[in-house]
Amino acid sequence: MHKALIQKLVLTVLGMFAFAFALVPLYDVFCDITGLNGKVDLVVAEQSTSVDDSRQVEVSFTTHAKSSAPFQVKAQQYSVSVQPGKLSEVRFVAHNLSDTARVMQAIPSVSPGQAAKYLHKLACFCFDQQPLDANQSMEFVLRFYVDTELPKDVQELTLSYTLYDITESETAYSGEQTQSQFVSQYYLIQTNPVRGPQNG
Amino acid sequence: MSTTAQDQTVSHEHHGAPSGLKRWLFTTNHKDIGSLYLLFSLLMFLTGGAMAMVIRAELFQPGMQLVDPHFFNQMTTVHGLVMVFGAVMPAFTGLANWMIPMMIGAPDMALPRMNNWSFWILPFAFAILLASLFMEGGGPAFGWTFYAPLSTTYSNDNTALFVFAVHIMGVSSIMGAINVIVTIVNMRAPGMTWMKLPLFVWTWLITAFLLIAVMPVLAGAVTMVLTDKYFGTSFFDAAGGGDPVMFQHIFWFFGHPEVYIMILPAFGIISTIVPTFSRKKLFGYASMVYATSSIALLSFVVWAHHMFTTGMPLAGELFFMYATMLISVPTGVKVFNWVATMWRGSISFEIPMMFAIAFIVLFTLGGFSGLMLAITPADFQYHDTYFVVAHFHYVLVTGAVFSIMAAAYYWLPKWTGNMFNETLAQWHFWLSLVSVNVLFFPMHFVGLAGMPRRIPDYALQFADFNAIISVGGFAFGLSQLLFVAVVFKCVAGGKPAEDKVWDGAEGLEWQVASPAPYHTFSTPPKVD
Ligand code: HEM
Ligand SMILES: [Cu+2]
Numbered sequence: 001m002h003k004a005l006i007q008k009l010v011l012t013v014l015g016m017f018a019f020a021f022a023l024v025p026l027y028d029v030f031c032d033i034t035g036l037n038g039k040v041d042l043v044v045a046e047q048s049t050s051v052d053d054s055r056q057v058e059v060s061f062t063t064h065a066k067s068s069a070p071f072q073v074k075a076q077q078y079s080v081s082v083q084p085g086k087l088s089e090v091r092f093v094a095h096n097l098s099d100t101a102r103v104m105q106a107i108p109s110v111s112p113g114q115a116a117k118y119l120h121k122l123a124c125f126c127f128d129q130q131p132l133d134a135n136q137s138m139e140f141v142l143r144f145y146v147d148t149e150l151p152k153d154v155q156e157l158t159l160s161y162t163l164y165d166i167t168e169s170e171t172a173y174s175g176e177q178t179q180s181q182f183v184s185q186y187y188l189i190q191t192n193p194v195r196g197p198q199n200g
Numbered sequence: 201m202s203t204t205a206q207d208q209t210v211s212h213e214h215h216g217a218p219s220g221l222k223r224w225l226f227t228t229n230h231k232d233i234g235s236l237y238l239l240f241s242l243l244m245f246l247t248g249g250a251m252a253m254v255i256r257a258e259l260f261q262p263g264m265q266l267v268d269p270h271f272f273n274q275m276t277t278v279h280g281l282v283m284v285f286g287a288v289m290p291a292f293t294g295l296a297n298w299m300i301p302m303m304i305g306a307p308d309m310a311l312p313r314m315n316n317w318s319f320w321i322l323p324f325a326f327a328i329l330l331a332s333l334f335m336e337g338g339g340p341a342f343g344w345t346f347y348a349p350l351s352t353t354y355s356n357d358n359t360a361l362f363v364f365a366v367h368i369m370g371v372s373s374i375m376g377a378i379n380v381i382v383t384i385v386n387m388r389a390p391g392m393t394w395m396k397l398p399l400f401v402w403t404w405l406i407t408a409f410l411l412i413a414v415m416p417v418l419a420g421a422v423t424m425v426l427t428d429k430y431f432g433t434s435f436f437d438a439a440g441g442g443d444p445v446m447f448q449h450i451f452w453f454f455g456h457p458e459v460y461i462m463i464l465p466a467f468g469i470i471s472t473i474v475p476t477f478s479r480k481k482l483f484g485y486a487s488m489v490y491a492t493s494s495i496a497l498l499s500f501v502v503w504a505h506h507m508f509t510t511g512m513p514l515a516g517e518l519f520f521m522y523a524t525m526l527i528s529v530p531t532g533v534k535v536f537n538w539v540a541t542m543w544r545g546s547i548s549f550e551i552p553m554m555f556a557i558a559f560i561v562l563f564t565l566g567g568f569s570g571l572m573l574a575i576t577p578a579d580f581q582y583h584d585t586y587f588v589v590a591h592f593h594y595v596l597v598t599g600a601v602f603s604i605m606a607a608a609y610y611w612l613p614k615w616t617g618n619m620f621n622e623t624l625a626q627w628h629f630w631l632s633l634v635s636v637n638v639l640f641f642p643m644h645f646v647g648l649a650g651m652p653r654r655i656p657d658y659a660l661q662f663a664d665f666n667a668i669i670s671v672g673g674f675a676f677g678l679s680q681l682l683f684v685a686v687v688f689k690c691v692a693g694g695k696p697a698e699d700k701v702w703d704g705a706e707g708l709e710w711q712v713a714s715p716a717p718y719h720t721f722s723t724p725p726k727v728d
Contacts, residue, residue, distance in 0.1 A: 002310050002382050009378045013416050020420025020450060024435060027446045066439070067353075107438045114513045164439035 045120030051085035058156035069165035070098035096132035118147035228312035237294025244286030251279040256673035272656035273341035280344030305389025310382040318375035325368035348436035348447040377411035391727035403468030452503035466603035477553035478545030491530035524574040555606035566594025587647025617715030618694030631679040638672030
């Protein structure tokens with residue numbers, strides 16, 4: 001007489017175990033819609049059609065290298081003041097501090113989180129994995145604009161890059177890549193996680 | 201001796217207990233397994249307590265004195281894990297094993313063999329966890345909440361042992377919960393309708409559903425930590441497309457219902473003890489059942505109150521703030537019901553009642569500090585300070601642990617057939633009551649003043665309060681040895697207990713002899 005009930009309970013347990021893993025894609029979808037976690041889409045945006053010249057938004061840049069990643073990336077201006085809708089360019093200089101060739105991946109994040117989906121990038125070094133020779137310096141251009149739809153209470157936002165050393169996992173994707181190839185790869189990584197950098 | 205029919209065990213091959221170690225290893229008897237759970241929990245309570253003593257010894261004075269920071273972190277981590285999964289949860293499972301069959305008039309738990317398994321895998325889980333402390337690199341040091349990336353990128357290689365230990369603990373509690381549900385649903389004596397169930401049974405039924413819903417999520421979380429660390433996934437690693445904040449969402453989706461898993465059975469115990477010693481029926485039985493259910497349901501939608509400072513949007517902060525505050529409504533209903541039960545009752549102050557009253561006052565205090573933490577802007581100040589430590593020790597020590605002690609004193613005479621030593625128990629109660637407040641109350645103050653939790657050193661201005669806290673801690677720790685003494689003396693002998701130990705007590709468990717015979721209710725009693 002217990003069997004039917006036990007079956008249901010065991011199914012619930014298995015279901016909840018699966019649910020824990022289902023939370024992973026659900027979380028991504030949820031954050032995509034709401035922009036909750038400040039994750040930025042790694043896709044090339046279209047140019048804006050309108051400009052809101054009634055206000056200025058302060059955009060600052062920070063970068064930080066993840067523990068043992070031997071990179072330094074600096075924006076040439078600490079911050080820029082932009083009109084929503086208007087395209088801006090900022091130069092970044094990346095430096096490989098190690099004596100070996102390394103591959104860098106920058107992961108962008110926007111704070112406050114809800115502003116993430118209003119920051120559009122037309123060109124960004126974060127779209128690609130960036131191979132850097134030993135001690136090499138390289139210049140990149142970030143081209144972006146802030147959406148005219150950006151909520152009025154957001155007057156400043158910060159674009160932050162976390163730099164990862166992905167030399168080891170990169171070998172799988174050697175060769176030239178186009179941007180769209182990378183983008184599809186990025187989504188592949190998201191749904192089918194691969195190992196990131198190995199830090200001590 | 202009561203001479204009701206259920207007590208007459210027909211003599212066939214398994215009427216008594218086999219003797220020796222085998223009795224305990226192979227037992228499928230709910231009373232044996234209940235005793236095993238309770239003793240194991242006592243052992244873990246002392247083990248976890250010893251770690252707390254290390255923590256308080258280090259914090260007795262500012263500066264680094266006794267242990268290095270890495271070991272200090274292992275102590276806070278393993279103290280939390282041992283107390284949550286080794287002391288509080290097994291104690292409640294032990295009480296469930298002993299009392300639920302007797303309270304609903306069933307001969308045993310529904311799945312006795314699985315019951316044996318769910319207990320006997322526990323010692324292995326804790327052996328693995330504790331052994332990791334002695335290995336190279338040490339045990340887990342990332343907090344009982346094992347936030348990624350602390351537990352993935354920055355942990356040592358023994359993390360796999362932690363993961364397996366948690367898996368086993370999870371399997372054990374899930375099996376225990378299934379057993380409880382099947383027993384309660386299928387094995388009630390004729391006439392024991394849902395709205396006649398003793399509240400301890402009701403609260404455990406709801407707890408068991410919570411366990412089934414969230415322990416698998418915990419198992420999922422540790423599995424993801426395992427694969428992130430050892431098998432190259434990046435659930436919580438931004439470089440691979442993951443997100444460390446997601447770890448916190450998954451963990452607290454388990455974690456908040458978990459705190460209710462540790463308190464709902466306590467509500468059941470208090471709802472049993474207060475009427476007995478007030479010599480009145482419980483005020484608002486039905487509202488207690490509904491309050492418990494709504495607490496359980498609401499507990500699924502408040503988890504992010506642990507994450508106010510992770511940068512949620514305003515709407516999220518507001519939602520989780522109001523949802524959290526909403527839980528205090530059904531909790532308040534319970535507290536008012538207990539007070540109303542005592543109102544104009546003929547109260548007597550036996551030891552179980554003393555613990556129950558202390559529970560009501562001090563648990564409520566912990567609920568108030570919880571409400572303060574639920575105020576989002578205030579939590580930005582309080583989060584990760586000793587104020588949080590004060591909050592959860594009031595609800596867990598003077599809440600859950602006090603209720604377990606109340607239950608132990610309440611049913612010990614039924615279990616052993618002997619009365620416990622009243623004087624010793626009085627000493628235990630009063631020393632615990634005073635020392636627990638010396639221990640935890642000043643934590644509110646140092647927390648509000650900004651002392652961070654989980655740090656082995658602190659700024660000089662906190663020195664006096666920390667010395668007082670440590671003294672309270674040592675006193676509380678030592679007082680628990682009195683409890684051990686009371687329990688073992690009571691098992692060894694004492695004034696024989698009557699079948700109905702407390703004159704105001706109600707329920708089927710008081711109809712059987714004291715000590716409760718090995719088999720009870722082999723033929724179901726009639727409930728009317
Ligand atoms: C009125 C009811 C309650 C409210 C409003 C409440 C609220 C909160 C809040 C907001 C926090 C997060 C504080 C922070 O980290 O900044 C918290 C932490 C905590 N609460 Fe409660 N709580 C309540 C009852 C309980 C109960 C009944 C228990 C357990 C029996 C409990 C156990 C805990 C624990 C263990 C933590 C800390 C977890 C950690 O970070 O290690 N709480 N509570
Ligand atoms: Cu909570």
